[in-house]
Amino acid sequence: MICRPPVRHYTGRHLLIRLRFKGCLLSTATISTRLLAFSLLATLFSGFGQTFFIGLFGGAWRTEFDLDYAELGMLYSAATLTSGLLIVTVGRWLDHIPLHRYTAGVVMAFAVGCVVIALAPSALWLIPGILLLRLCGQGLMGHIAITTIARYFSARRGRALAIAQLGYPIGEALLPLLVVVALSLTDWRHLWWLAALALLMLLPVLLRLSVNLPAPTEDTNSTSHASRRQVLRDWRFYAILPVTLTAPFIITGLFFHQVAVAEATRWSLTLLASAFSVYAILQVSGGLLTGFLIDRYSARRLMRFYLLPMGLGCLVLWWGESNWLVFAYMGLLGLSAGANGTLGGALWAELYGTRYIGAIRAMMHALMVVSTAISPVLFGLLMDGGMSIRSLALVLAVYALVIPLVLGGSVLREAR
Incomplete structure (x- = not known):
């Protein structure tokens, strides 16, 4: 018998309350655990579509397809930009399609992208493959996870978001080292076949966790429930965009x-890959600490400060060559990355409510994708033009340290 529970909004506080319906017994503890496990797995396996994973194949692709830095960056950016345009439409479907059906379509398309990469006979074939990886991996897997948590949790939203996003640092800690070792033992195409297989094995687990969930209610803690059109008319949205897009x-x-x-920097690629473990540990710490602070002070109040570690990390990259500095550099980036993920999940719900959160997050993610599409090709063009990575790091450090202090306070004001 399919049990249809009453509509509830889960705060994470009343975990021992039992909900009775049609002879069935369902605990909010069970539902909360399923939601957190579902979101954690989605963020973990999104790693196959994240830049830290794809970037490790850049050397192999440049060699096999005879590409320079700028050409590979343009190819990557073209696929990423296209995925950003698509997610504006595809992402809002999550407001209307049952979670388990939406998830099934995303995971299947993600696996197809891995297969396209594995079979690519030329550089042009990388474009549709990377498009699916970026759309489904970097984009929709995280979109599903964070939107689901934002909808179902209110009073404990910050901590729930921090837990759900643990999948990101876990992947960043494990996958780079695994890829570096595997590339020394086998052809890069084999790794993409394994990624596709892993996604197909993941699918039934996600379906089991996401089926027959109760429908969430609107967040009663929000003062308004703005549509995407209303968000685009709010001056605060444009004021904080430079802050929210800086980290990605x-x-x-x-x-x-x-x-x-x-x-x-004369850091070996193996040393740099090992530093992802430090990045991941501090990303977890940054995310969990930020989640606690959000529940205590709100995401709005934290916007001005979360990029400070990233600015310091860029200064480390500009300044030194000692091997130990790679861990300081990666760790400082990880702190801001963890804070960014948790803040990004809570800020829009605080400002605009949860009724249209799928559409709002899809739009915001599209803008983030545009920013992440620009940076690889922009950095590549600057380096091909003679700018050193150290000089570039200094510019990035100044930006990350100054912009949040100037614009971050705008979210504390009421819309006019």
Whole structure:
């Protein structure tokens, strides 16, 4: 018998309350655990579509397809930009399609993208493959996870978002080292076949966790429930865009060109890959701490400060060559990355409610994708034009340290 529970909004506080319906017994603890497990797995396996993973194949692709830095960056950016345009429409479907059906379509398309990459006979075939990886991996897997948490949790939203996003640092800690080792043992195409297989094995698990969930209610903690059109008319949205987009812009550009970073600093690629473990640990710490602070102070109040570690990390990249500095550099980036993920999940719900959160997050993610599409090609063009990665890091540091202090306070004001 299919049990249809009453509509509830889960705060994470009343975990021992039992909901009775049609002879069935369902605990909010069970539902909360399923939601967190579902979102954690979605963020973890999104790693196959993230820049830190794809960027590790850049050297192999440049060699096999005879590409320079700028050409590969343009190819990558073209696919990423297209995915950003598509997610504006595809992402809003989550407001209308049952979660388990939406998830099934995303995971299947993600696996197809891995297969296209594995079979690519030329550089042009990388474009549709990367398009599916970016749309479904970097885009929709995280979109599903964070939107689901934002909808079902209110009073404990910050901490729930922090837990759900643990999948990102876990993937960043494990996958780079695994890929570096595997590339020394086998052809890069084999790894993409394994990624496709892993996604197909993941699918039934996600379906089991997401089927027959109760429908969420609107967030009663929000003062308004703005549509996407109303958000676009709010001046605060445009004021904070430069703040919210800075972290993915910088991290994507630096991670995509991590081989160039290693060459400029004389850090070996293996050493740089091992530093992802430090990045992941501090990303977890940054996310969990930010989640606690959000529940205590609100995401709005934290916007002005979360990029400070990233600015310091860019200064480390500009300043030194010692091997131990690679861990300081990656760790500082990780703190801001963790804070960014948790803040990004809570801020829009705080400002605009949860009724249209799928459409709003899809639009915001599209803008983020545009920023991450620009940075690889922009950084590549600057380096091909003679700018050193160290000089670029100094510019990024100044931006990350100044912009949040100037614009971050705008979210504390009421819309006019």
